[in-house]
Amino acid sequence: MLDNLNILIQAPVFNLQLLLDGLFIGAVFALAAYGLALVWGVMNVKNLAQGELVIMGGYIAYLLAKLGVHPIFSVPIAMIVMFIFGWVTYVLIIRWVIEKDLFISLLSTFGLAIVVQQGLNLAFGPEVQTVESGFGTESFLGGNLSVATIKFISLVLCVILAAAVVSFMKLSRMGQAIRATSQDPRAARVMGINTDRVYAFTFSLNAAICGAAGVLVSMIWVIQPFYGVAYSVRAFVIVIVAGLGNLPGVIMAALGLGVAETYAGFSLGAELQQATVVILLLLVLVVRQILSARQRQVVQ
Amino acid sequence: MSISQQSWALQFAILAAGLVAPFIFPDYTFQITVLWLMIVFALTWDLMGGQMGYNSLGNIFFFGAGMYICAVVQVAVAGYDIGEYTAAYGGVKVDITTTNYYLGVAVGLTAAAIGCAFMSIFLSRALLGLRGPYFAIGTLGLALAGGELVGAWTWVGGGGGIALPVFPGEADDRSLFFYFLLFLEAVIVFLFLKQLYLTRFGLAINAIRDDEEKAEGMGIHTLRHKSVAWAISAFFLGISGGVFGNMIGFIEPLEVAFPTITFGIFMVAMPLLGGKGTLWGPVLGAFLFHTIKEVTWTYLLGWQWVALGVIIIINVVYFPQGIMGWIQSKWPERFGIVVDRKTSETENVKEAAS
Numbered sequence: 001m002l003d004n005l006n007i008l009i010q011a012p013v014f015n016l017q018l019l020l021d022g023l024f025i026g027a028v029f030a031l032a033a034y035g036l037a038l039v040w041g042v043m044n045v046k047n048l049a050q051g052e053l054v055i056m057g058g059y060i061a062y063l064l065a066k067l068g069v070h071p072i073f074s075v076p077i078a079m080i081v082m083f084i085f086g087w088v089t090y091v092l093i094i095r096w097v098i099e100k101d102l103f104i105s106l107l108s109t110f111g112l113a114i115v116v117q118q119g120l121n122l123a124f125g126p127e128v129q130t131v132e133s134g135f136g137t138e139s140f141l142g143g144n145l146s147v148a149t150i151k152f153i154s155l156v157l158c159v160i161l162a163a164a165v166v167s168f169m170k171l172s173r174m175g176q177a178i179r180a181t182s183q184d185p186r187a188a189r190v191m192g193i194n195t196d197r198v199y200a201f202t203f204s205l206n207a208a209i210c211g212a213a214g215v216l217v218s219m220i221w222v223i224q225p226f227y228g229v230a231y232s233v234r235a236f237v238i239v240i241v242a243g244l245g246n247l248p249g250v251i252m253a254a255l256g257l258g259v260a261e262t263y264a265g266f267s268l269g270a271e272l273q274q275a276t277v278v279i280l281l282l283l284v285l286v287v288r289q290i291l292s293a294r295q296r297q298v299v300q
Numbered sequence: 301m302s303i304s305q306q307s308w309a310l311q312f313a314i315l316a317a318g319l320v321a322p323f324i325f326p327d328y329t330f331q332i333t334v335l336w337l338m339i340v341f342a343l344t345w346d347l348m349g350g351q352m353g354y355n356s357l358g359n360i361f362f363f364g365a366g367m368y369i370c371a372v373v374q375v376a377v378a379g380y381d382i383g384e385y386t387a388a389y390g391g392v393k394v395d396i397t398t399t400n401y402y403l404g405v406a407v408g409l410t411a412a413a414i415g416c417a418f419m420s421i422f423l424s425r426a427l428l429g430l431r432g433p434y435f436a437i438g439t440l441g442l443a444l445a446g447g448e449l450v451g452a453w454t455w456v457g458g459g460g461g462i463a464l465p466v467f468p469g470e471a472d473d474r475s476l477f478f479y480f481l482l483f484l485e486a487v488i489v490f491l492f493l494k495q496l497y498l499t500r501f502g503l504a505i506n507a508i509r510d511d512e513e514k515a516e517g518m519g520i521h522t523l524r525h526k527s528v529a530w531a532i533s534a535f536f537l538g539i540s541g542g543v544f545g546n547m548i549g550f551i552e553p554l555e556v557a558f559p560t561i562t563f564g565i566f567m568v569a570m571p572l573l574g575g576k577g578t579l580w581g582p583v584l585g586a587f588l589f590h591t592i593k594e595v596t597w598t599y600l601l602g603w604q605w606v607a608l609g610v611i612i613i614i615n616v617v618y619f620p621q622g623i624m625g626w627i628q629s630k631w632p633e634r635f636g637i638v639v640d641r642k643t644s645e646t647e648n649v650k651e652a653a654s
Contacts, residue, residue, distance in 0.1 A: 046433050048440075096617045102433040103355040107568065108616045110357070114561055114609030122602055229444065236437055271459075275448035281441040282426070289429040 005267050017145055018262045024151040024220065026258020027158040030251050031213040032231055033238035034162070035206035041244040042182040042202045043098055048109040051231030052116035053207050057082055057214020058131075058223035059120055065131045071219050072133070075157060078211040086207025090200045098199060113228060120225035131218040154216040161212055165205075166247065178202055182245075230274055234261075237281045240288060307580075318483050322476055333479045333547065335590045336486040340540045341567035342574070342582030343489050344533040349568070350576030351497065352529050353509030354428070358439030359537060360564035361446045362416045364557035366538025367545035368450060369415045370408035371462045374546075377404035378465050386457035398468045409542045416538030417531040424527040431512070440560070447558030461552030464545060478547040482540065489536050494579055496532075505529050509577075561605075569612050575624025584623055 008014055036050050057078045064074040093112060097105040135149035169175035181188040181198045189195050217223060217231075238257055242249030260280070265273035318336070322329045341359075349355040372382045378396045396404075427438050451459045467474040496502050504525050507515040516522050545551045558564075566589065574585020597604045615622075621629065 046437070048437075093613055093617055100620065103436055104616055104620055106357075106433050106436050107355075107572075108613050110565065111609045111612035111616065114565070114612065115606050116609075117561075118603075118605035118609065122606070233441065233444070240434075269452075271452045272448070275445055275452060278441045278445040278448060282438060282445060285430055285434060285438045285441070286426045288434070289426075293429055 008267065013145060018266055019259055020145070020147060021151075022259030022262035023255050024147075024155055024258070025262065026255035027155050028213050028216050028220070029231075029234050029238060029258055030254030031158060031161060031209055031216075033235045033242075033250050033254050034165070034247070035209040035213075036235040037239045037242070037244050037246075037250055038178075038209075039203055039206045040239060042178055043094070043199050044102070045094060045098060045105045045203075046102065046109070046236075047206070048106055048232055049113040049116060049228075050206075050210060050235045051228030051233070052113045052120075053082065053086075053210035053228075054214040054217060054231045055120065055223055055225065055228040056085070056116060057211030058218035059124060059129075059214075060211065061131050061215040061218045062124070062129050062223065070133070071131045071215060072153065072157075075212050075215045078215045079208040082211030082214075083204045083208040085211075086204035087200055089207070090203040094203055095196070095199070113232070117225050117228060124225065126225060128222045128224045129218070130222045131215075133219045148220070151220050154220050157212075157216060161209070162251075165209060174198070174201055230277055233277050233281050237277065237284055240281075240284050315487065318487070322479050326472070329475045329479055331590075331594050333475070333482050335587065336479075336482040337540055337544060338566065338570060338586040338590045339486045339583055340482070340489050340536060341563065342570040342586040343486075343493055344536050345567045346571040346576055346578075346582040347493060347496075347505075347529055347533050350571055350578070350581070351502070351509065352505040352526065353512075354526065354530075355432075355436050355568070356439040357436045357564070357568065358441070358443035358446075358560075359533060359567055360558055360560055361439070361443045362420065362534040362537035363541040363544070363563065364443075364446055364450070364553070365419060366412035366416045366541030367551055367557045368456060368462075369538065370405075370412040370542030371464055371545055371551055372456065373408040373411045374404035374465055375462070377407055382457075382462070383455045386455070386460065386462055396465050396468065401465060401468050404465060405542075405546060409539050412538040412542040413535045414538075416534040416541075420530045420534035421527050424523070424530050428523060428526045428530065443558055443560045443564055447553050447560065450557065451553040459553060461550060461556070463550050466549070467546075475547075478543060481543045482547075485536065485539055485543070490579075490583065492532075497579060501525065501528070565608075565612065569608075569615060572620070572622055573615050575622030575626070575628070578622075578624040578628070581622055581624035588623075 008018075032050055032054050035053075036047060039045050039047050060078040060081055061071045061074040064077060065071055069077070089112065093108055094105075097108050133150045133153075135153070137146050137148045138152075139146045169179060177188070177193045177198050178201065180191065180193060181195050181202075185195050188198070214223070234257060238250055238253040241253040257277075257280070261273060261276060264276040268276065321332050325332070341363075345356065345359055348359070375382050375385050378400060423442065427435065427442070430438050450456060456462065467477070469477075504515070504520045507518065507520060508522055508525060512522055541557070545556070548556055551557050570585040570589045571582040572585065573589055574583065575581030593604075596607075600607055619626075627634075
């Protein structure tokens, strides 16, 4: 375990490698976390099926790659398919739980997560899959630092997607309606906004963002039907750290999580990488609890 | 017959049925044993989720922890160090006397129960300040972390698991032994919780469910009550984990000890199906859920886990009050809840007017 730490100290260039890998994967986490923050903030639904939506997007790319579509072109296709899936999910499940107890929304999306996981498992089998993008690897610093070209491309795609979503939220009519609904649903209804449609659109948008993130994951990492839980946990870690409606915070937390996870995976061993994410979630919750307890003391 | 007489008659009927069931249906002993386990799961979850309003998604953690504590203690009583024992991957032939075996089980279960209760008290400092959905997410993280960490811990066998000492006796005696252990536990848990809900403690945790701030304002030490409730839950779950691990004979972190998406979610689904926050709801829910599962599972050919997710969604989304909750709202007077006709009528009028 400590041998790997020694490598990091003796060959500082490895640090750069890990840092870059962490940032590339963190950009994908940021997309999933932004979707979660959107649904959480607007509809107050905590979506435990977030990671499963990501993995679904990955499998769409996998399926399309089998049919001969290049994974980069499957980004928009996956977004459209996931948008429709999100809308159907909203009509069947989410619409009925918005007004209810928060635990109900958590548990129903957990049920959805189980359905998606097991459905994917039946359809594609439990093997680990990846989608070949056909790009090479760039080397820097005399071959000590190597980065797959696809990771650069995925980072650029992440930035484009994030910019598109943010400008959509700021500029379009629907984006304004979503923000108005998140501020005060009742007032939004009074102003003639069809909040039910806004909710449906928000959830579908989240599914589409997750689908795009999934395509990127399938290109730069691996997908497997049961890997979704880790993405849900990561999204929760990021959103709980950053808070709702705090886009710079989400991006910073996501990149930080990506780097922390790559370091942990390298120095502690790959079998502890999942555990690291989950333990980070517990730590974040405990810290949050301590902070809120302190706040309560101040109020008293 | 009044409702309490009916309740006693039902309890005696269940007790008698439980005592004779393995002799009448010897082929189904395993399934009925798991039914008692499910009833323990449902009742201990409902103590937290239904009665106290703290919906835990990770109570399975204590099941797995109890299983591992029990296994380690049993192997130690048999005279082996767990590290050497697991390193051999079943290569160690355990020579164990009958007395030593039963002693190991007894000490192991005691250690599992007490260990889990202590663990829950320790964890409650960290987690029980979280409210509502944060608590659910945190406990889910706890269960996932448990599975991952034990899987990476080579001293207790890691992902390879532990093969437990073999039962010294006939196979039929073995299944009866574990049947009666779990049956006894289910009965004890039921009677204990039934008494507990009648005490001030029961009222206090109900008050925490209804409004925690007000409960605190009324002078209830909320954290202490919550810790104790969680410790009770963990105590019984630890025992059930130890017994179940011995019954299976081989324990392994992800599928047997910390199965978050099977047992972990069953223990939430069952009280919700039966009606959470009632005494009989979890029992009824566990019975129905387990029966339906066992009867239909084999015909679903791989689709059973998808069906499980669908059942949870339908139950939670369209039928959240559960069967007992539905019966209570249908015939409230049978449960001693007095509905004042006058106020309920005026409320209806108000609702109609608004």
